[in-house]
Structures are given as structure tokens and as C-alpha cells.
Amino acid sequence: MASADFVLRRRVQFYETDVAGIVHFSWFYRYMEEAEHALWRAAGLSIHPPDSDLGWPRVAAAFDFQRALRFEDEIDIHLRIAEISRKTIRYECVVKKDNEQIAIGSMTIACVRKTPTMRAVEIPDDILTRLQLKAANNG
Amino acid sequence: MASADFVLRRRVQFYETDVAGIVHFSWFYRYMEEAEHALWRAAGLSIHPPDSDLGWPRVAAAFDFQRALRFEDEIDIHLRIAEISRKTIRYECVVKKDNEQIAIGSMTIACVRKTPTMRAVEIPDDILTRLQLKAANNG
């Protein structure tokens, strides 16, 4: 499944920096998730609707860091649905500033049902359809 | 009600600093809450036990900042139960480093029942007793 990029523009906040003068690396994983949730909203979905029995725990997340970000930098978080399997979704993410690549990452999430006990389940059809449609339409 | 200080020792972490080279001020509110939860554990309680219908939302929190903290500083968070009313608890907090005062704050929490709808309730007797006993015994 090919997917065009979804792009979220966002500014670096003061509390995201550290004493080394740059954005603390832990924030990139939050940037990636922010873009994911914005993509879901753009697809007409919420990843955490009130009272839903579905959950989407993160199974893996990784980043390679090439450049640093600083206070008030304006960044573009490019998110792409790289693969949808029956029970998981894998994203690829590139963080850019002024069109220059800052970091590249990936994240895999699983679909679970929370009751009676937490277990992996198949992604519901309506969610699948909306995400696939969104993936095809970005750019 | 007088209360001796409960003291939590803790080290400043790298991700708590910002580009100004010091601990970001938002962390002091977390330090105060960390000490609160440690005080509750020391009193044989958890402020958020699994499946409890009680909650303890923060009603107010404030800090005055006198000095800065830096990476790897070892700090002492002094917490004192300043007042327990029927439905609320007020703490006073002093953050110290090498016995020098860094910041002074306060926090008020309320006891609520979450179902059927969120509402303020009286603090249960067993919690009241344990906290009062703990308050009298610190120092």
C-alpha cells in the first residue's frame, strides 16, 4: 500500500528544549504521535473516542536524528502510512525544517480490545476504509 | 492542624532542564505532586488505587521561585499538610538544595466521587486518619 504524506506544521516550544540548547530527543516521538492523531482527525476519526472499547498501544517506535531543532523553529512533520496489516499499522515519519531533513522515524501500533481482557483484534472495517482513503488522498 | 515536614530527596534529570540552562518552572508542580504521592505511600495509601471510584483533582497550585536548579542537582522536596477540611486538603511545599530555599509553593486538592457523575464528597475516615497520623509523625 502506497501512501502520500500527511503534513503537520508546528512550532518548537520552550519547554521542549533542554540545557544542551536543542529539542530533547524524547519530543520527536511525541511529534510523530501528534501528526498521527491529526491524520486520524483529518480522516474523520479519533484514536481515542470517549467510551470506546478499542485501544491503540504502540508496539515499536524509533528515530534516527540528523540535525538539531531549536526554540521557535517551525517544523513540518511528514507522516505516511507505510503498511496496514489485519491488526497493526506502521507509520513512517520525517521531521523537516525549511525543507531540510532533521530526523526520520517509524512507529507501529496495534489494535486491541480492552474488555473483558486486553487482546489484539482486527482493525474495524470503517476505520480501515477511512485510513486507506486518507492515505491515498494526501499530498 | 500542625504538621511536620515530609521530605523527598530527588535528583534533577536532564529532560527537566531547558535552553536557559535551568529546570523549567513547570517541573516544580510535578516535584510537589511526587512528594505528595510519596507521602501518601508512606501513610500506607495510594492516591490512585486501581478501580477506586475516588479522585483527587487539583483545585489550585502556586509557586514562588527564588533560585534556579540545574542538571544533576540533588534536591529535597519538603511537603507539609497545612490544612485538612471535610472535602479538601491543602499542602505547603518548600524545595531546597543544600539546605538553601529554592522555591516555595502550595497546592489544594479536593476529594471527588466519579460515578454516577463527578461530585465533591467528604474525605473517607480511614484516609483522614492515616494522613493525620502521618502528618503528626514526620520530621
Added chain:
Amino acid sequence: MASADFVLRRRVQFYETDVAGIVHFSWFYRYMEEAEHALWRAAGLSIHPPDSDLGWPRVAAAFDFQRALRFEDEIDIHLRIAEISRKTIRYECVVKKDNEQIAIGSMTIACVRKTPTMRAVEIPDDILTRLQLKAANNG
């Protein structure tokens, strides 16, 4: 000095929530600071320009919390310059959702020069002028 409100619209992120299901109270202090930095940018300033010898440490910050915020809530952070003295600035802040007041806070910052040793200094005229102009023009 009277000041019209500066307003920053912003969405609650997943990582800002806690196990109680609501935004952790420590985030409101970050929301207030986000609005402050956006106000400075709107006034043609940065509160932390590269290589500046000026700093703006927080002297005090407080919030009273009336209602809870949840994941994906869209909020308006109203910030007002309540007072500018020779060496300090005091802000007042109201966080609203759908025009309903969620929390009300305040923050005081001081102007310092960092070298040769950190000391309080008078706010430079050009910063004063720009902030006062911005304060008069919002709304």
C-alpha cells in the same frame, strides 16, 4: 495599565492527559507560557533570541482549576499583560473551552542580565514599547 486579551487557540494532545483521564495540571503552566511566547512573537519579539544576554526567569506562577480538559479539546488561552514595572511583567491568564472558563492563573517574570553574573535589570525600552503597544492593540 489596561490590556486587551491575546488569545492562542490550541488543541489538547494525548501526552498531556493522565490516568485520571484529564489534562495533568502541570500542563496549564506550559499553556500559559506558550501564549506568552506567542504574544511576544505577535509583538515582533522573541523571549529567547539566539545569543541574547537577557533572560526572563519566572518569579511566580499560579492557577486555580475549575473544570477539566480532555484529549482533543480545543482550548483558548487568554493572556493579558496585567502590569509592567521597571524590572518585572505580570500576566493574567484564563483558559477557556467553548467560551466556558476552565482555569484562571497568573505569572510574573523578571528581566535579568546573565553576564558577568545573573542580576535583575530594567526592561529595555524597545521591548517595553513593543509589549505596551501589543497590549493596547489586542482584542
Added chain:
Amino acid sequence: MASADFVLRRRVQFYETDVAGIVHFSWFYRYMEEAEHALWRAAGLSIHPPDSDLGWPRVAAAFDFQRALRFEDEIDIHLRIAEISRKTIRYECVVKKDNEQIAIGSMTIACVRKTPTMRAVEIPDDILTRLQLKAANNG
């Protein structure tokens, strides 16, 4: 180079949880870094001494998540120096609770000199020696 595990015990804090009721995944990268800095201290080093011209930016960091952590869980962060090259260090990390594996990760850092311009440099001998000695002596 083989290395025994360095272990940091630590309790999950309230502000590390999210509305899904578990520790937000971004915190595991901070846990890994906390253990790294504790390992350096145990080796008689600081990763960020005042006025040092050396820096240690993160080049890559990844985690696979197997189980969830909850408020007040006591966890053990196992950190191992997996490889030291001339200019980089790679760590492997396992987060455990009650001896059960929760997550497994890795992180690579580079040694840089900050002036006159940021560039990768060889790890100084005294740091190399202390880390290698520490790596051989844990467990």
C-alpha cells in the same frame, strides 16, 4: 566489548501516565537516558559538566514495547554498553517489572565538540577508560 548490566530502580510517576491508563511510550526514552546518566555518575563522570565544550547528542533511539506500565509500578531499567567506537557509544536497554520484560530498546550517542562549530570528535581517553571499567564491573 562485553558489558554487564547497570540497573536503575525507579517508580512510575502519575504525570508519566496517559488517558489510556498506562505510561506514555515517550517516557521509556527518558527512562533509558536516566539510566545512562546514572551509569555515568557511577563511573565518576557527568555527561554534561558545567562549562564543558563536549556534547553527546543522540544519533538514534528505539524501543519495542511488550507490556504496559502503570502508576506507582516499581521498575528496573537495565542498561548495557553494547559497543564503543571511536566517536560513538551504543547502549542496549531492557525495562523490567518484577523481573518480567516490559520493553527492550537501544540508543546511540555521538561525541561532539561544540566550538568553534559543532563537529564529531573522538571520545576522550579518560571518559573511555572510565566507561569501559564501569562496563566490565557491573552486575
